[in-house]
Amino acid sequence: MAAIIVAAVVGFNMANNVPEDTVRQALQNSSTVADGIVANDYVTAQPYDLKNLKIDKQEDESTGEIGAAITGSNKARHVYFSGSMENDFFKTDFTGEAYYVKQGDTWVSLLGPSITGNTTTPLQGVGRISEASESDDYEISNFSSTLDSSNGAYTSTATQDVSYTFWFATDTATNTRTFVFDGDRWKPTGDTAVSNMQTKTNFAGKKFEYADTGSGMFKSGTTNSTIDFTSDDENGQVAATYSLDWKYSGNTSKGSSGQYYLPVNLSGNLTGAIEHEFGKDNFSIELNDAENQVTFTGGEPYATISAGDGESNTMSLSAATNTKYFESPFQTSTYRMSMGTYMQKA
Known part of the structure; x- marks a missing residue:
């Protein structure tokens, strides 16, 4: 008789208890478990797995007149539960509660499930250094x-x-x-x-050809000029060879001010160093031929240097010289030849 009574009580309680699987399914489908309790800053967002869920206690509570009118029941089952959720980065132990009402043979969620307390333990370190997704810049x-x-x-x-x-x-x-x-x-x-900041220049092997006469004296003639970069080193030093051939293209070799526009033919070796702000798409460079006293300068402030501001494979340069060879054509000890465009050859 005692065994029959115990079995009846157990059966009655089981019939009036919300099944663990009902709570588990509701939690697994909730955004709380899908997204986790903690923020995904500096880690890769991952779904969580629900683990070790158990119902700690459940009891009936009155729904009140309004609740009864809405649910059709004057009592709800208050369920207390605990467990953990986990992904590669975090494990969160939690407690929670939910309310259910019985409708026929089905338990229907009235409120929840909701998390009432939690403690998170990191399982590994951060997954990235920047807060958002990594930049495309590097x-x-x-x-x-x-x-x-x-x-x-x-x-x-x-x-x-x-x-x-x-x-x-x-x-x-x-x-x-x-x-x-x-x-x-x-x-x-x-x-x-x-x-460990290092800049390795990529000029070696690049060849630039004069493509635009710019303005000034060079407009009066034809220009053939190339710059061939031959080497880089780890300190930003570069070396190049160049040639510059200019010929007057007018009908007479005598200029309007009495100057004689003699042909200019120069070639030599250039050395220089790049100046560059680390991680930025800009640079300036000065290339010098000490023997002929010829200087090529490029980069800032010429907009066509920066890939973000113009053509990425062009170099606007100016050439300056005070070599004797230029004294006769231009009758000055220092002459800045007009700025033009040196375009990288494919």
Whole structure:
């Protein structure tokens, strides 16, 4: 008789209990579990798996007159539960509650499920250094991060190599940043530290040909000129050879002011160094032929240098000389030949 009574009581309670699978399914389909409790700052957003769910207690509570009118029942089942949710980056232990009413043989959610308490533990360090998705301005390699804990506090130090590639140079550096987990998200403790900054110029092997006579004296003649870059080194030093051939194209070799526009024919070796703001699509360069006292300058402030401001494979240059060879044509010890465009040959 005692066994029959116990079985009847157990059966009655089971019939009046919300099944664990009902709560589990509701939680699994909720945005709370799908998105997690903590923010995805500095990690890759991932769905969570629901684990270790259990119902700790459930009891009837009155729905009140309004609730009864809405639900058709004067009582609701108050369910208390606990468990954990987990993805690659975090594990969150939680408690929660939900309210259900019985409609026929089906339990219908009245309110919830909702999370009433939670504690999150990082399972690995941050997944990236920047807050948003990584910028298209640079490429990342050799990313790594640590996960360190002390007395319940968690920190993560991330490092990565970055590379900015421009047509004229490649910039590389190492970024390091430290984060602390505050229970809700990873937060950086300071700015990103940049080390091992290096710029490797990409001029070697490029050839530029004079394509535009610009303005001034060169308008009066035909110009054939090339600059062939022969080498770069790790300090931004470059070397090149050049030739410059100008011939007067008028009907007479005598100019309007009495000058004789003698042909100009120069060639020689150029050396110089690039000046460049790390990670930016800009540069300036001065190339010198010390023997002939000829200087080519390019880059800022000429807009056609920067890929973002004009043609990415052009170089606007000006040439200046005070060599004796130019004294007769231009009757001055210093003459700045007009700015023109040197375009990179394919």
